[in-house]
Amino acid sequence: MRVTPNRTRVGSSTRAAGAAAAAGAAAAAARRSPGAALLVALGIVSLIVTLAQAHADIHQFYRDADTVVAWVLPQLASHRPPGTIIDLGNHSYYEAWWFARATVGLPDHRLLWELAPFIAYFAGVGAVAWTALTALGRRAALYTLVALLVIGEGLRQVVFEPSARVQLVLHMGVLCIGLLVVWQGLRTGRATWRWLVVLALALVAFTAPAATDQLMMIDGVLPFVLAPLIWWWRRSTRDAGILALFAAAVGLGSLLGEVLLTRIMIDAGVSASLGTHSFGFLPAGTWQAAVANTATAWVSLADGNFFSLPVNKADLLTFTLGALALLALAAVLVKLLVLARSWWIGRVASPASDEEGTRELFIAFWGTALILTLGSFALTLAESGGVARYLLGAWVAAAALLGSIPVTRQGRVAVTICLAVMSGVIIRDNITFGIPPPAAAYPEPTIRQIERFVTAHDATTGFADYFYSASVTWATDFRVKVYPVWPCDAGRPGLLCQRDFASDSAWFIPRRHTRSFLITGAPTSITAVPRSFGSPIATASFGQFTVSIYNHDVAADLQEF
Numbered sequence: 001m002r003v004t005p006n007r008t009r010v011g012s013s014t015r016a017a018g019a020a021a022a023a024g025a026a027a028a029a030a031r032r033s034p035g036a037a038l039l040v041a042l043g044i045v046s047l048i049v050t051l052a053q054a055h056a057d058i059h060q061f062y063r064d065a066d067t068v069v070a071w072v073l074p075q076l077a078s079h080r081p082p083g084t085i086i087d088l089g090n091h092s093y094y095e096a097w098w099f100a101r102a103t104v105g106l107p108d109h110r111l112l113w114e115l116a117p118f119i120a121y122f123a124g125v126g127a128v129a130w131t132a133l134t135a136l137g138r139r140a141a142l143y144t145l146v147a148l149l150v151i152g153e154g155l156r157q158v159v160f161e162p163s164a165r166v167q168l169v170l171h172m173g174v175l176c177i178g179l180l181v182v183w184q185g186l187r188t189g190r191a192t193w194r195w196l197v198v199l200a201l202a203l204v205a206f207t208a209p210a211a212t213d214q215l216m217m218i219d220g221v222l223p224f225v226l227a228p229l230i231w232w233w234r235r236s237t238r239d240a241g242i243l244a245l246f247a248a249a250v251g252l253g254s255l256l257g258e259v260l261l262t263r264i265m266i267d268a269g270v271s272a273s274l275g276t277h278s279f280g281f282l283p284a285g286t287w288q289a290a291v292a293n294t295a296t297a298w299v300s301l302a303d304g305n306f307f308s309l310p311v312n313k314a315d316l317l318t319f320t321l322g323a324l325a326l327l328a329l330a331a332v333l334v335k336l337l338v339l340a341r342s343w344w345i346g347r348v349a350s351p352a353s354d355e356e357g358t359r360e361l362f363i364a365f366w367g368t369a370l371i372l373t374l375g376s377f378a379l380t381l382a383e384s385g386g387v388a389r390y391l392l393g394a395w396v397a398a399a400a401l402l403g404s405i406p407v408t409r410q411g412r413v414a415v416t417i418c419l420a421v422m423s424g425v426i427i428r429d430n431i432t433f434g435i436p437p438p439a440a441a442y443p444e445p446t447i448r449q450i451e452r453f454v455t456a457h458d459a460t461t462g463f464a465d466y467f468y469s470a471s472v473t474w475a476t477d478f479r480v481k482v483y484p485v486w487p488c489d490a491g492r493p494g495l496l497c498q499r500d501f502a503s504d505s506a507w508f509i510p511r512r513h514t515r516s517f518l519i520t521g522a523p524t525s526i527t528a529v530p531r532s533f534g535s536p537i538a539t540a541s542f543g544q545f546t547v548s549i550y551n552h553d554v555a556a557d558l559q560e561f
Contacts, residue, residue: 042420058160069502075100086271131177144400147419175203175221183239215393222251229247297391300388301391303426374394463482516555519545
């Protein structure tokens with residue numbers, strides 16, 4: 001059975017001729033536009049700088065425990081004893097976990113893991129830019145590409161780390177592509193029921209694993225469902241109704257798939273500590289704090305700031321980035337408000353042309369994603385401290401919608417100038433500063449000294465503060481394995497407890513006839529050796545850190561959390 005379109009099919013030869021003519025006209029316009037040429041140059045330069053600094057960035061990222069634990073857990077998960085529990089710490093880890101477990105046996109899989117976030121992000125940028133190209137044209141796609149390619153320290157630490165929801169960009173882009181492809185299929189008559197079912201199953205299979213991260217439901221799945229419903233309300237046509245039904249089926253399938261996959265993970269002993277995060281609406285009268293937190297997190301994605309900065313040249317550039325980031329967000333939100341008002345007043349129960357339908361669906365999807373992400377961030381207590389990575393979906397949505405802002409030549413010039421200035425400052429900062437080391441990280445010579453010391457005493461299993469555990473395991477390429485512990489509560493002074501967050505309970509099962517070690521020191525939360533550990537057989541200091549080696553596995557001396 002074929003879904004009947006509301007218009008006749010356009011001949012393929014006519015379409016091809018039109019596409020060729022449009023491409024030729026766009027190319028000629030680009031050659032005549034110095035602003036477009038400048039943005040292209042900035043995007044290329046930024047991409048070159050990002051790739052040139054990729055090795056150094058990876059080196060710095062993977063000195064941080066929150067980053068490396070995403071790969072340490074699946075690497076050490078083989079041959080787990082029955083009944084042990086792996087705590088991944090966050091639902092966003094699920095997709096990375098499956099990828100890591102599927103590739104852990106490959107040669108050089110560590111390099112693949114380090115490069116995977118880069119590949120996923122650039123693929124996502126391509127998907128988002130394609131939607132802008134299809135809906136709004138070449139200049140809009142150029143705006144989107146530059147906004148997502150010219151990224152500084154703030155965004156690099158979000159999109160190039162496996163634990164920071166890098167997959168969100170790709171999934172959002174693919175979901176928007178899905179809507180536009182189905183709409184085009186309905187308009188041209190290609191969309192049979194069988195075609196729709198196959199595409200729906202493919203989207204569910206692609207989306208459900210990502211939806212195990214609840215933020216994906218807000219940033220991607222809900223906009224995918226709501227955008228066609230909004231458009232159906234606006235147009236009230238058969239095609240719009242079919243598209244809304246398709247999106248609702250995919251959304252429901254993704255939700256059910258997420259529930260099933262989460263249950264399978266929990267039954268397999270791999271769980272996420274969602275209960276450790278606080279969720280709830282901000283109390284009445286605290287909207288100023290909500291706005292301030294959201295603004296602070298937003299501008300930090302652009303490496304900007306404008307709060308309590310001393311007046312100097314460097315801070316002037318930082319202020320400029322913050323101001324331009326907020327200006328872009330305000331412009332997009334005002335544009336959405338104007339469009340929402342015009343849609344409400346100008347509701348028409350008539351078919352849309354290909355161009356109208358594509359543009360309206362595109363704006364409905366990315367506009368809904370922007371509003372939902374900002375709203376969930378600003379109105380809940382979950383991240384009132386201003387953790388910027390939770391605004392990644394909003395940043396991508398705003399970048400996608402940049403091309404919808406200008407409607408006049410003067411508007412395009414203004415957007416081009418603002419984007420060029422912002423890009424130039426970020427590129428300058430990237431070249432000048434790069435990515436700084438994490439706050440909690442061993443000096444690299446110290447890691448080598450610790451490795452030589454413990455291996456010389458046949459002790460390759462040890463324990464340390466969380467922020468100084470997984471990073472050492474990764475830096476030594478798993479030759480030395482360091483597991484996280486922390487001081488027990490006030491009721492058990494002087495004792496160390498197993499860490500139950502982002503850890504594997506198998507790590508704390510005592511190993512027979514195994515020497516072990518403990519790392520202490522002022523930079524860590526563990527400053528003294530518990531008496532229950534007994535006397536060490538060897539002790540050495542390396543800078544601010546002290547390593548004590550024991551003739552038994554001190555896991556037996558740890559307390560349960």
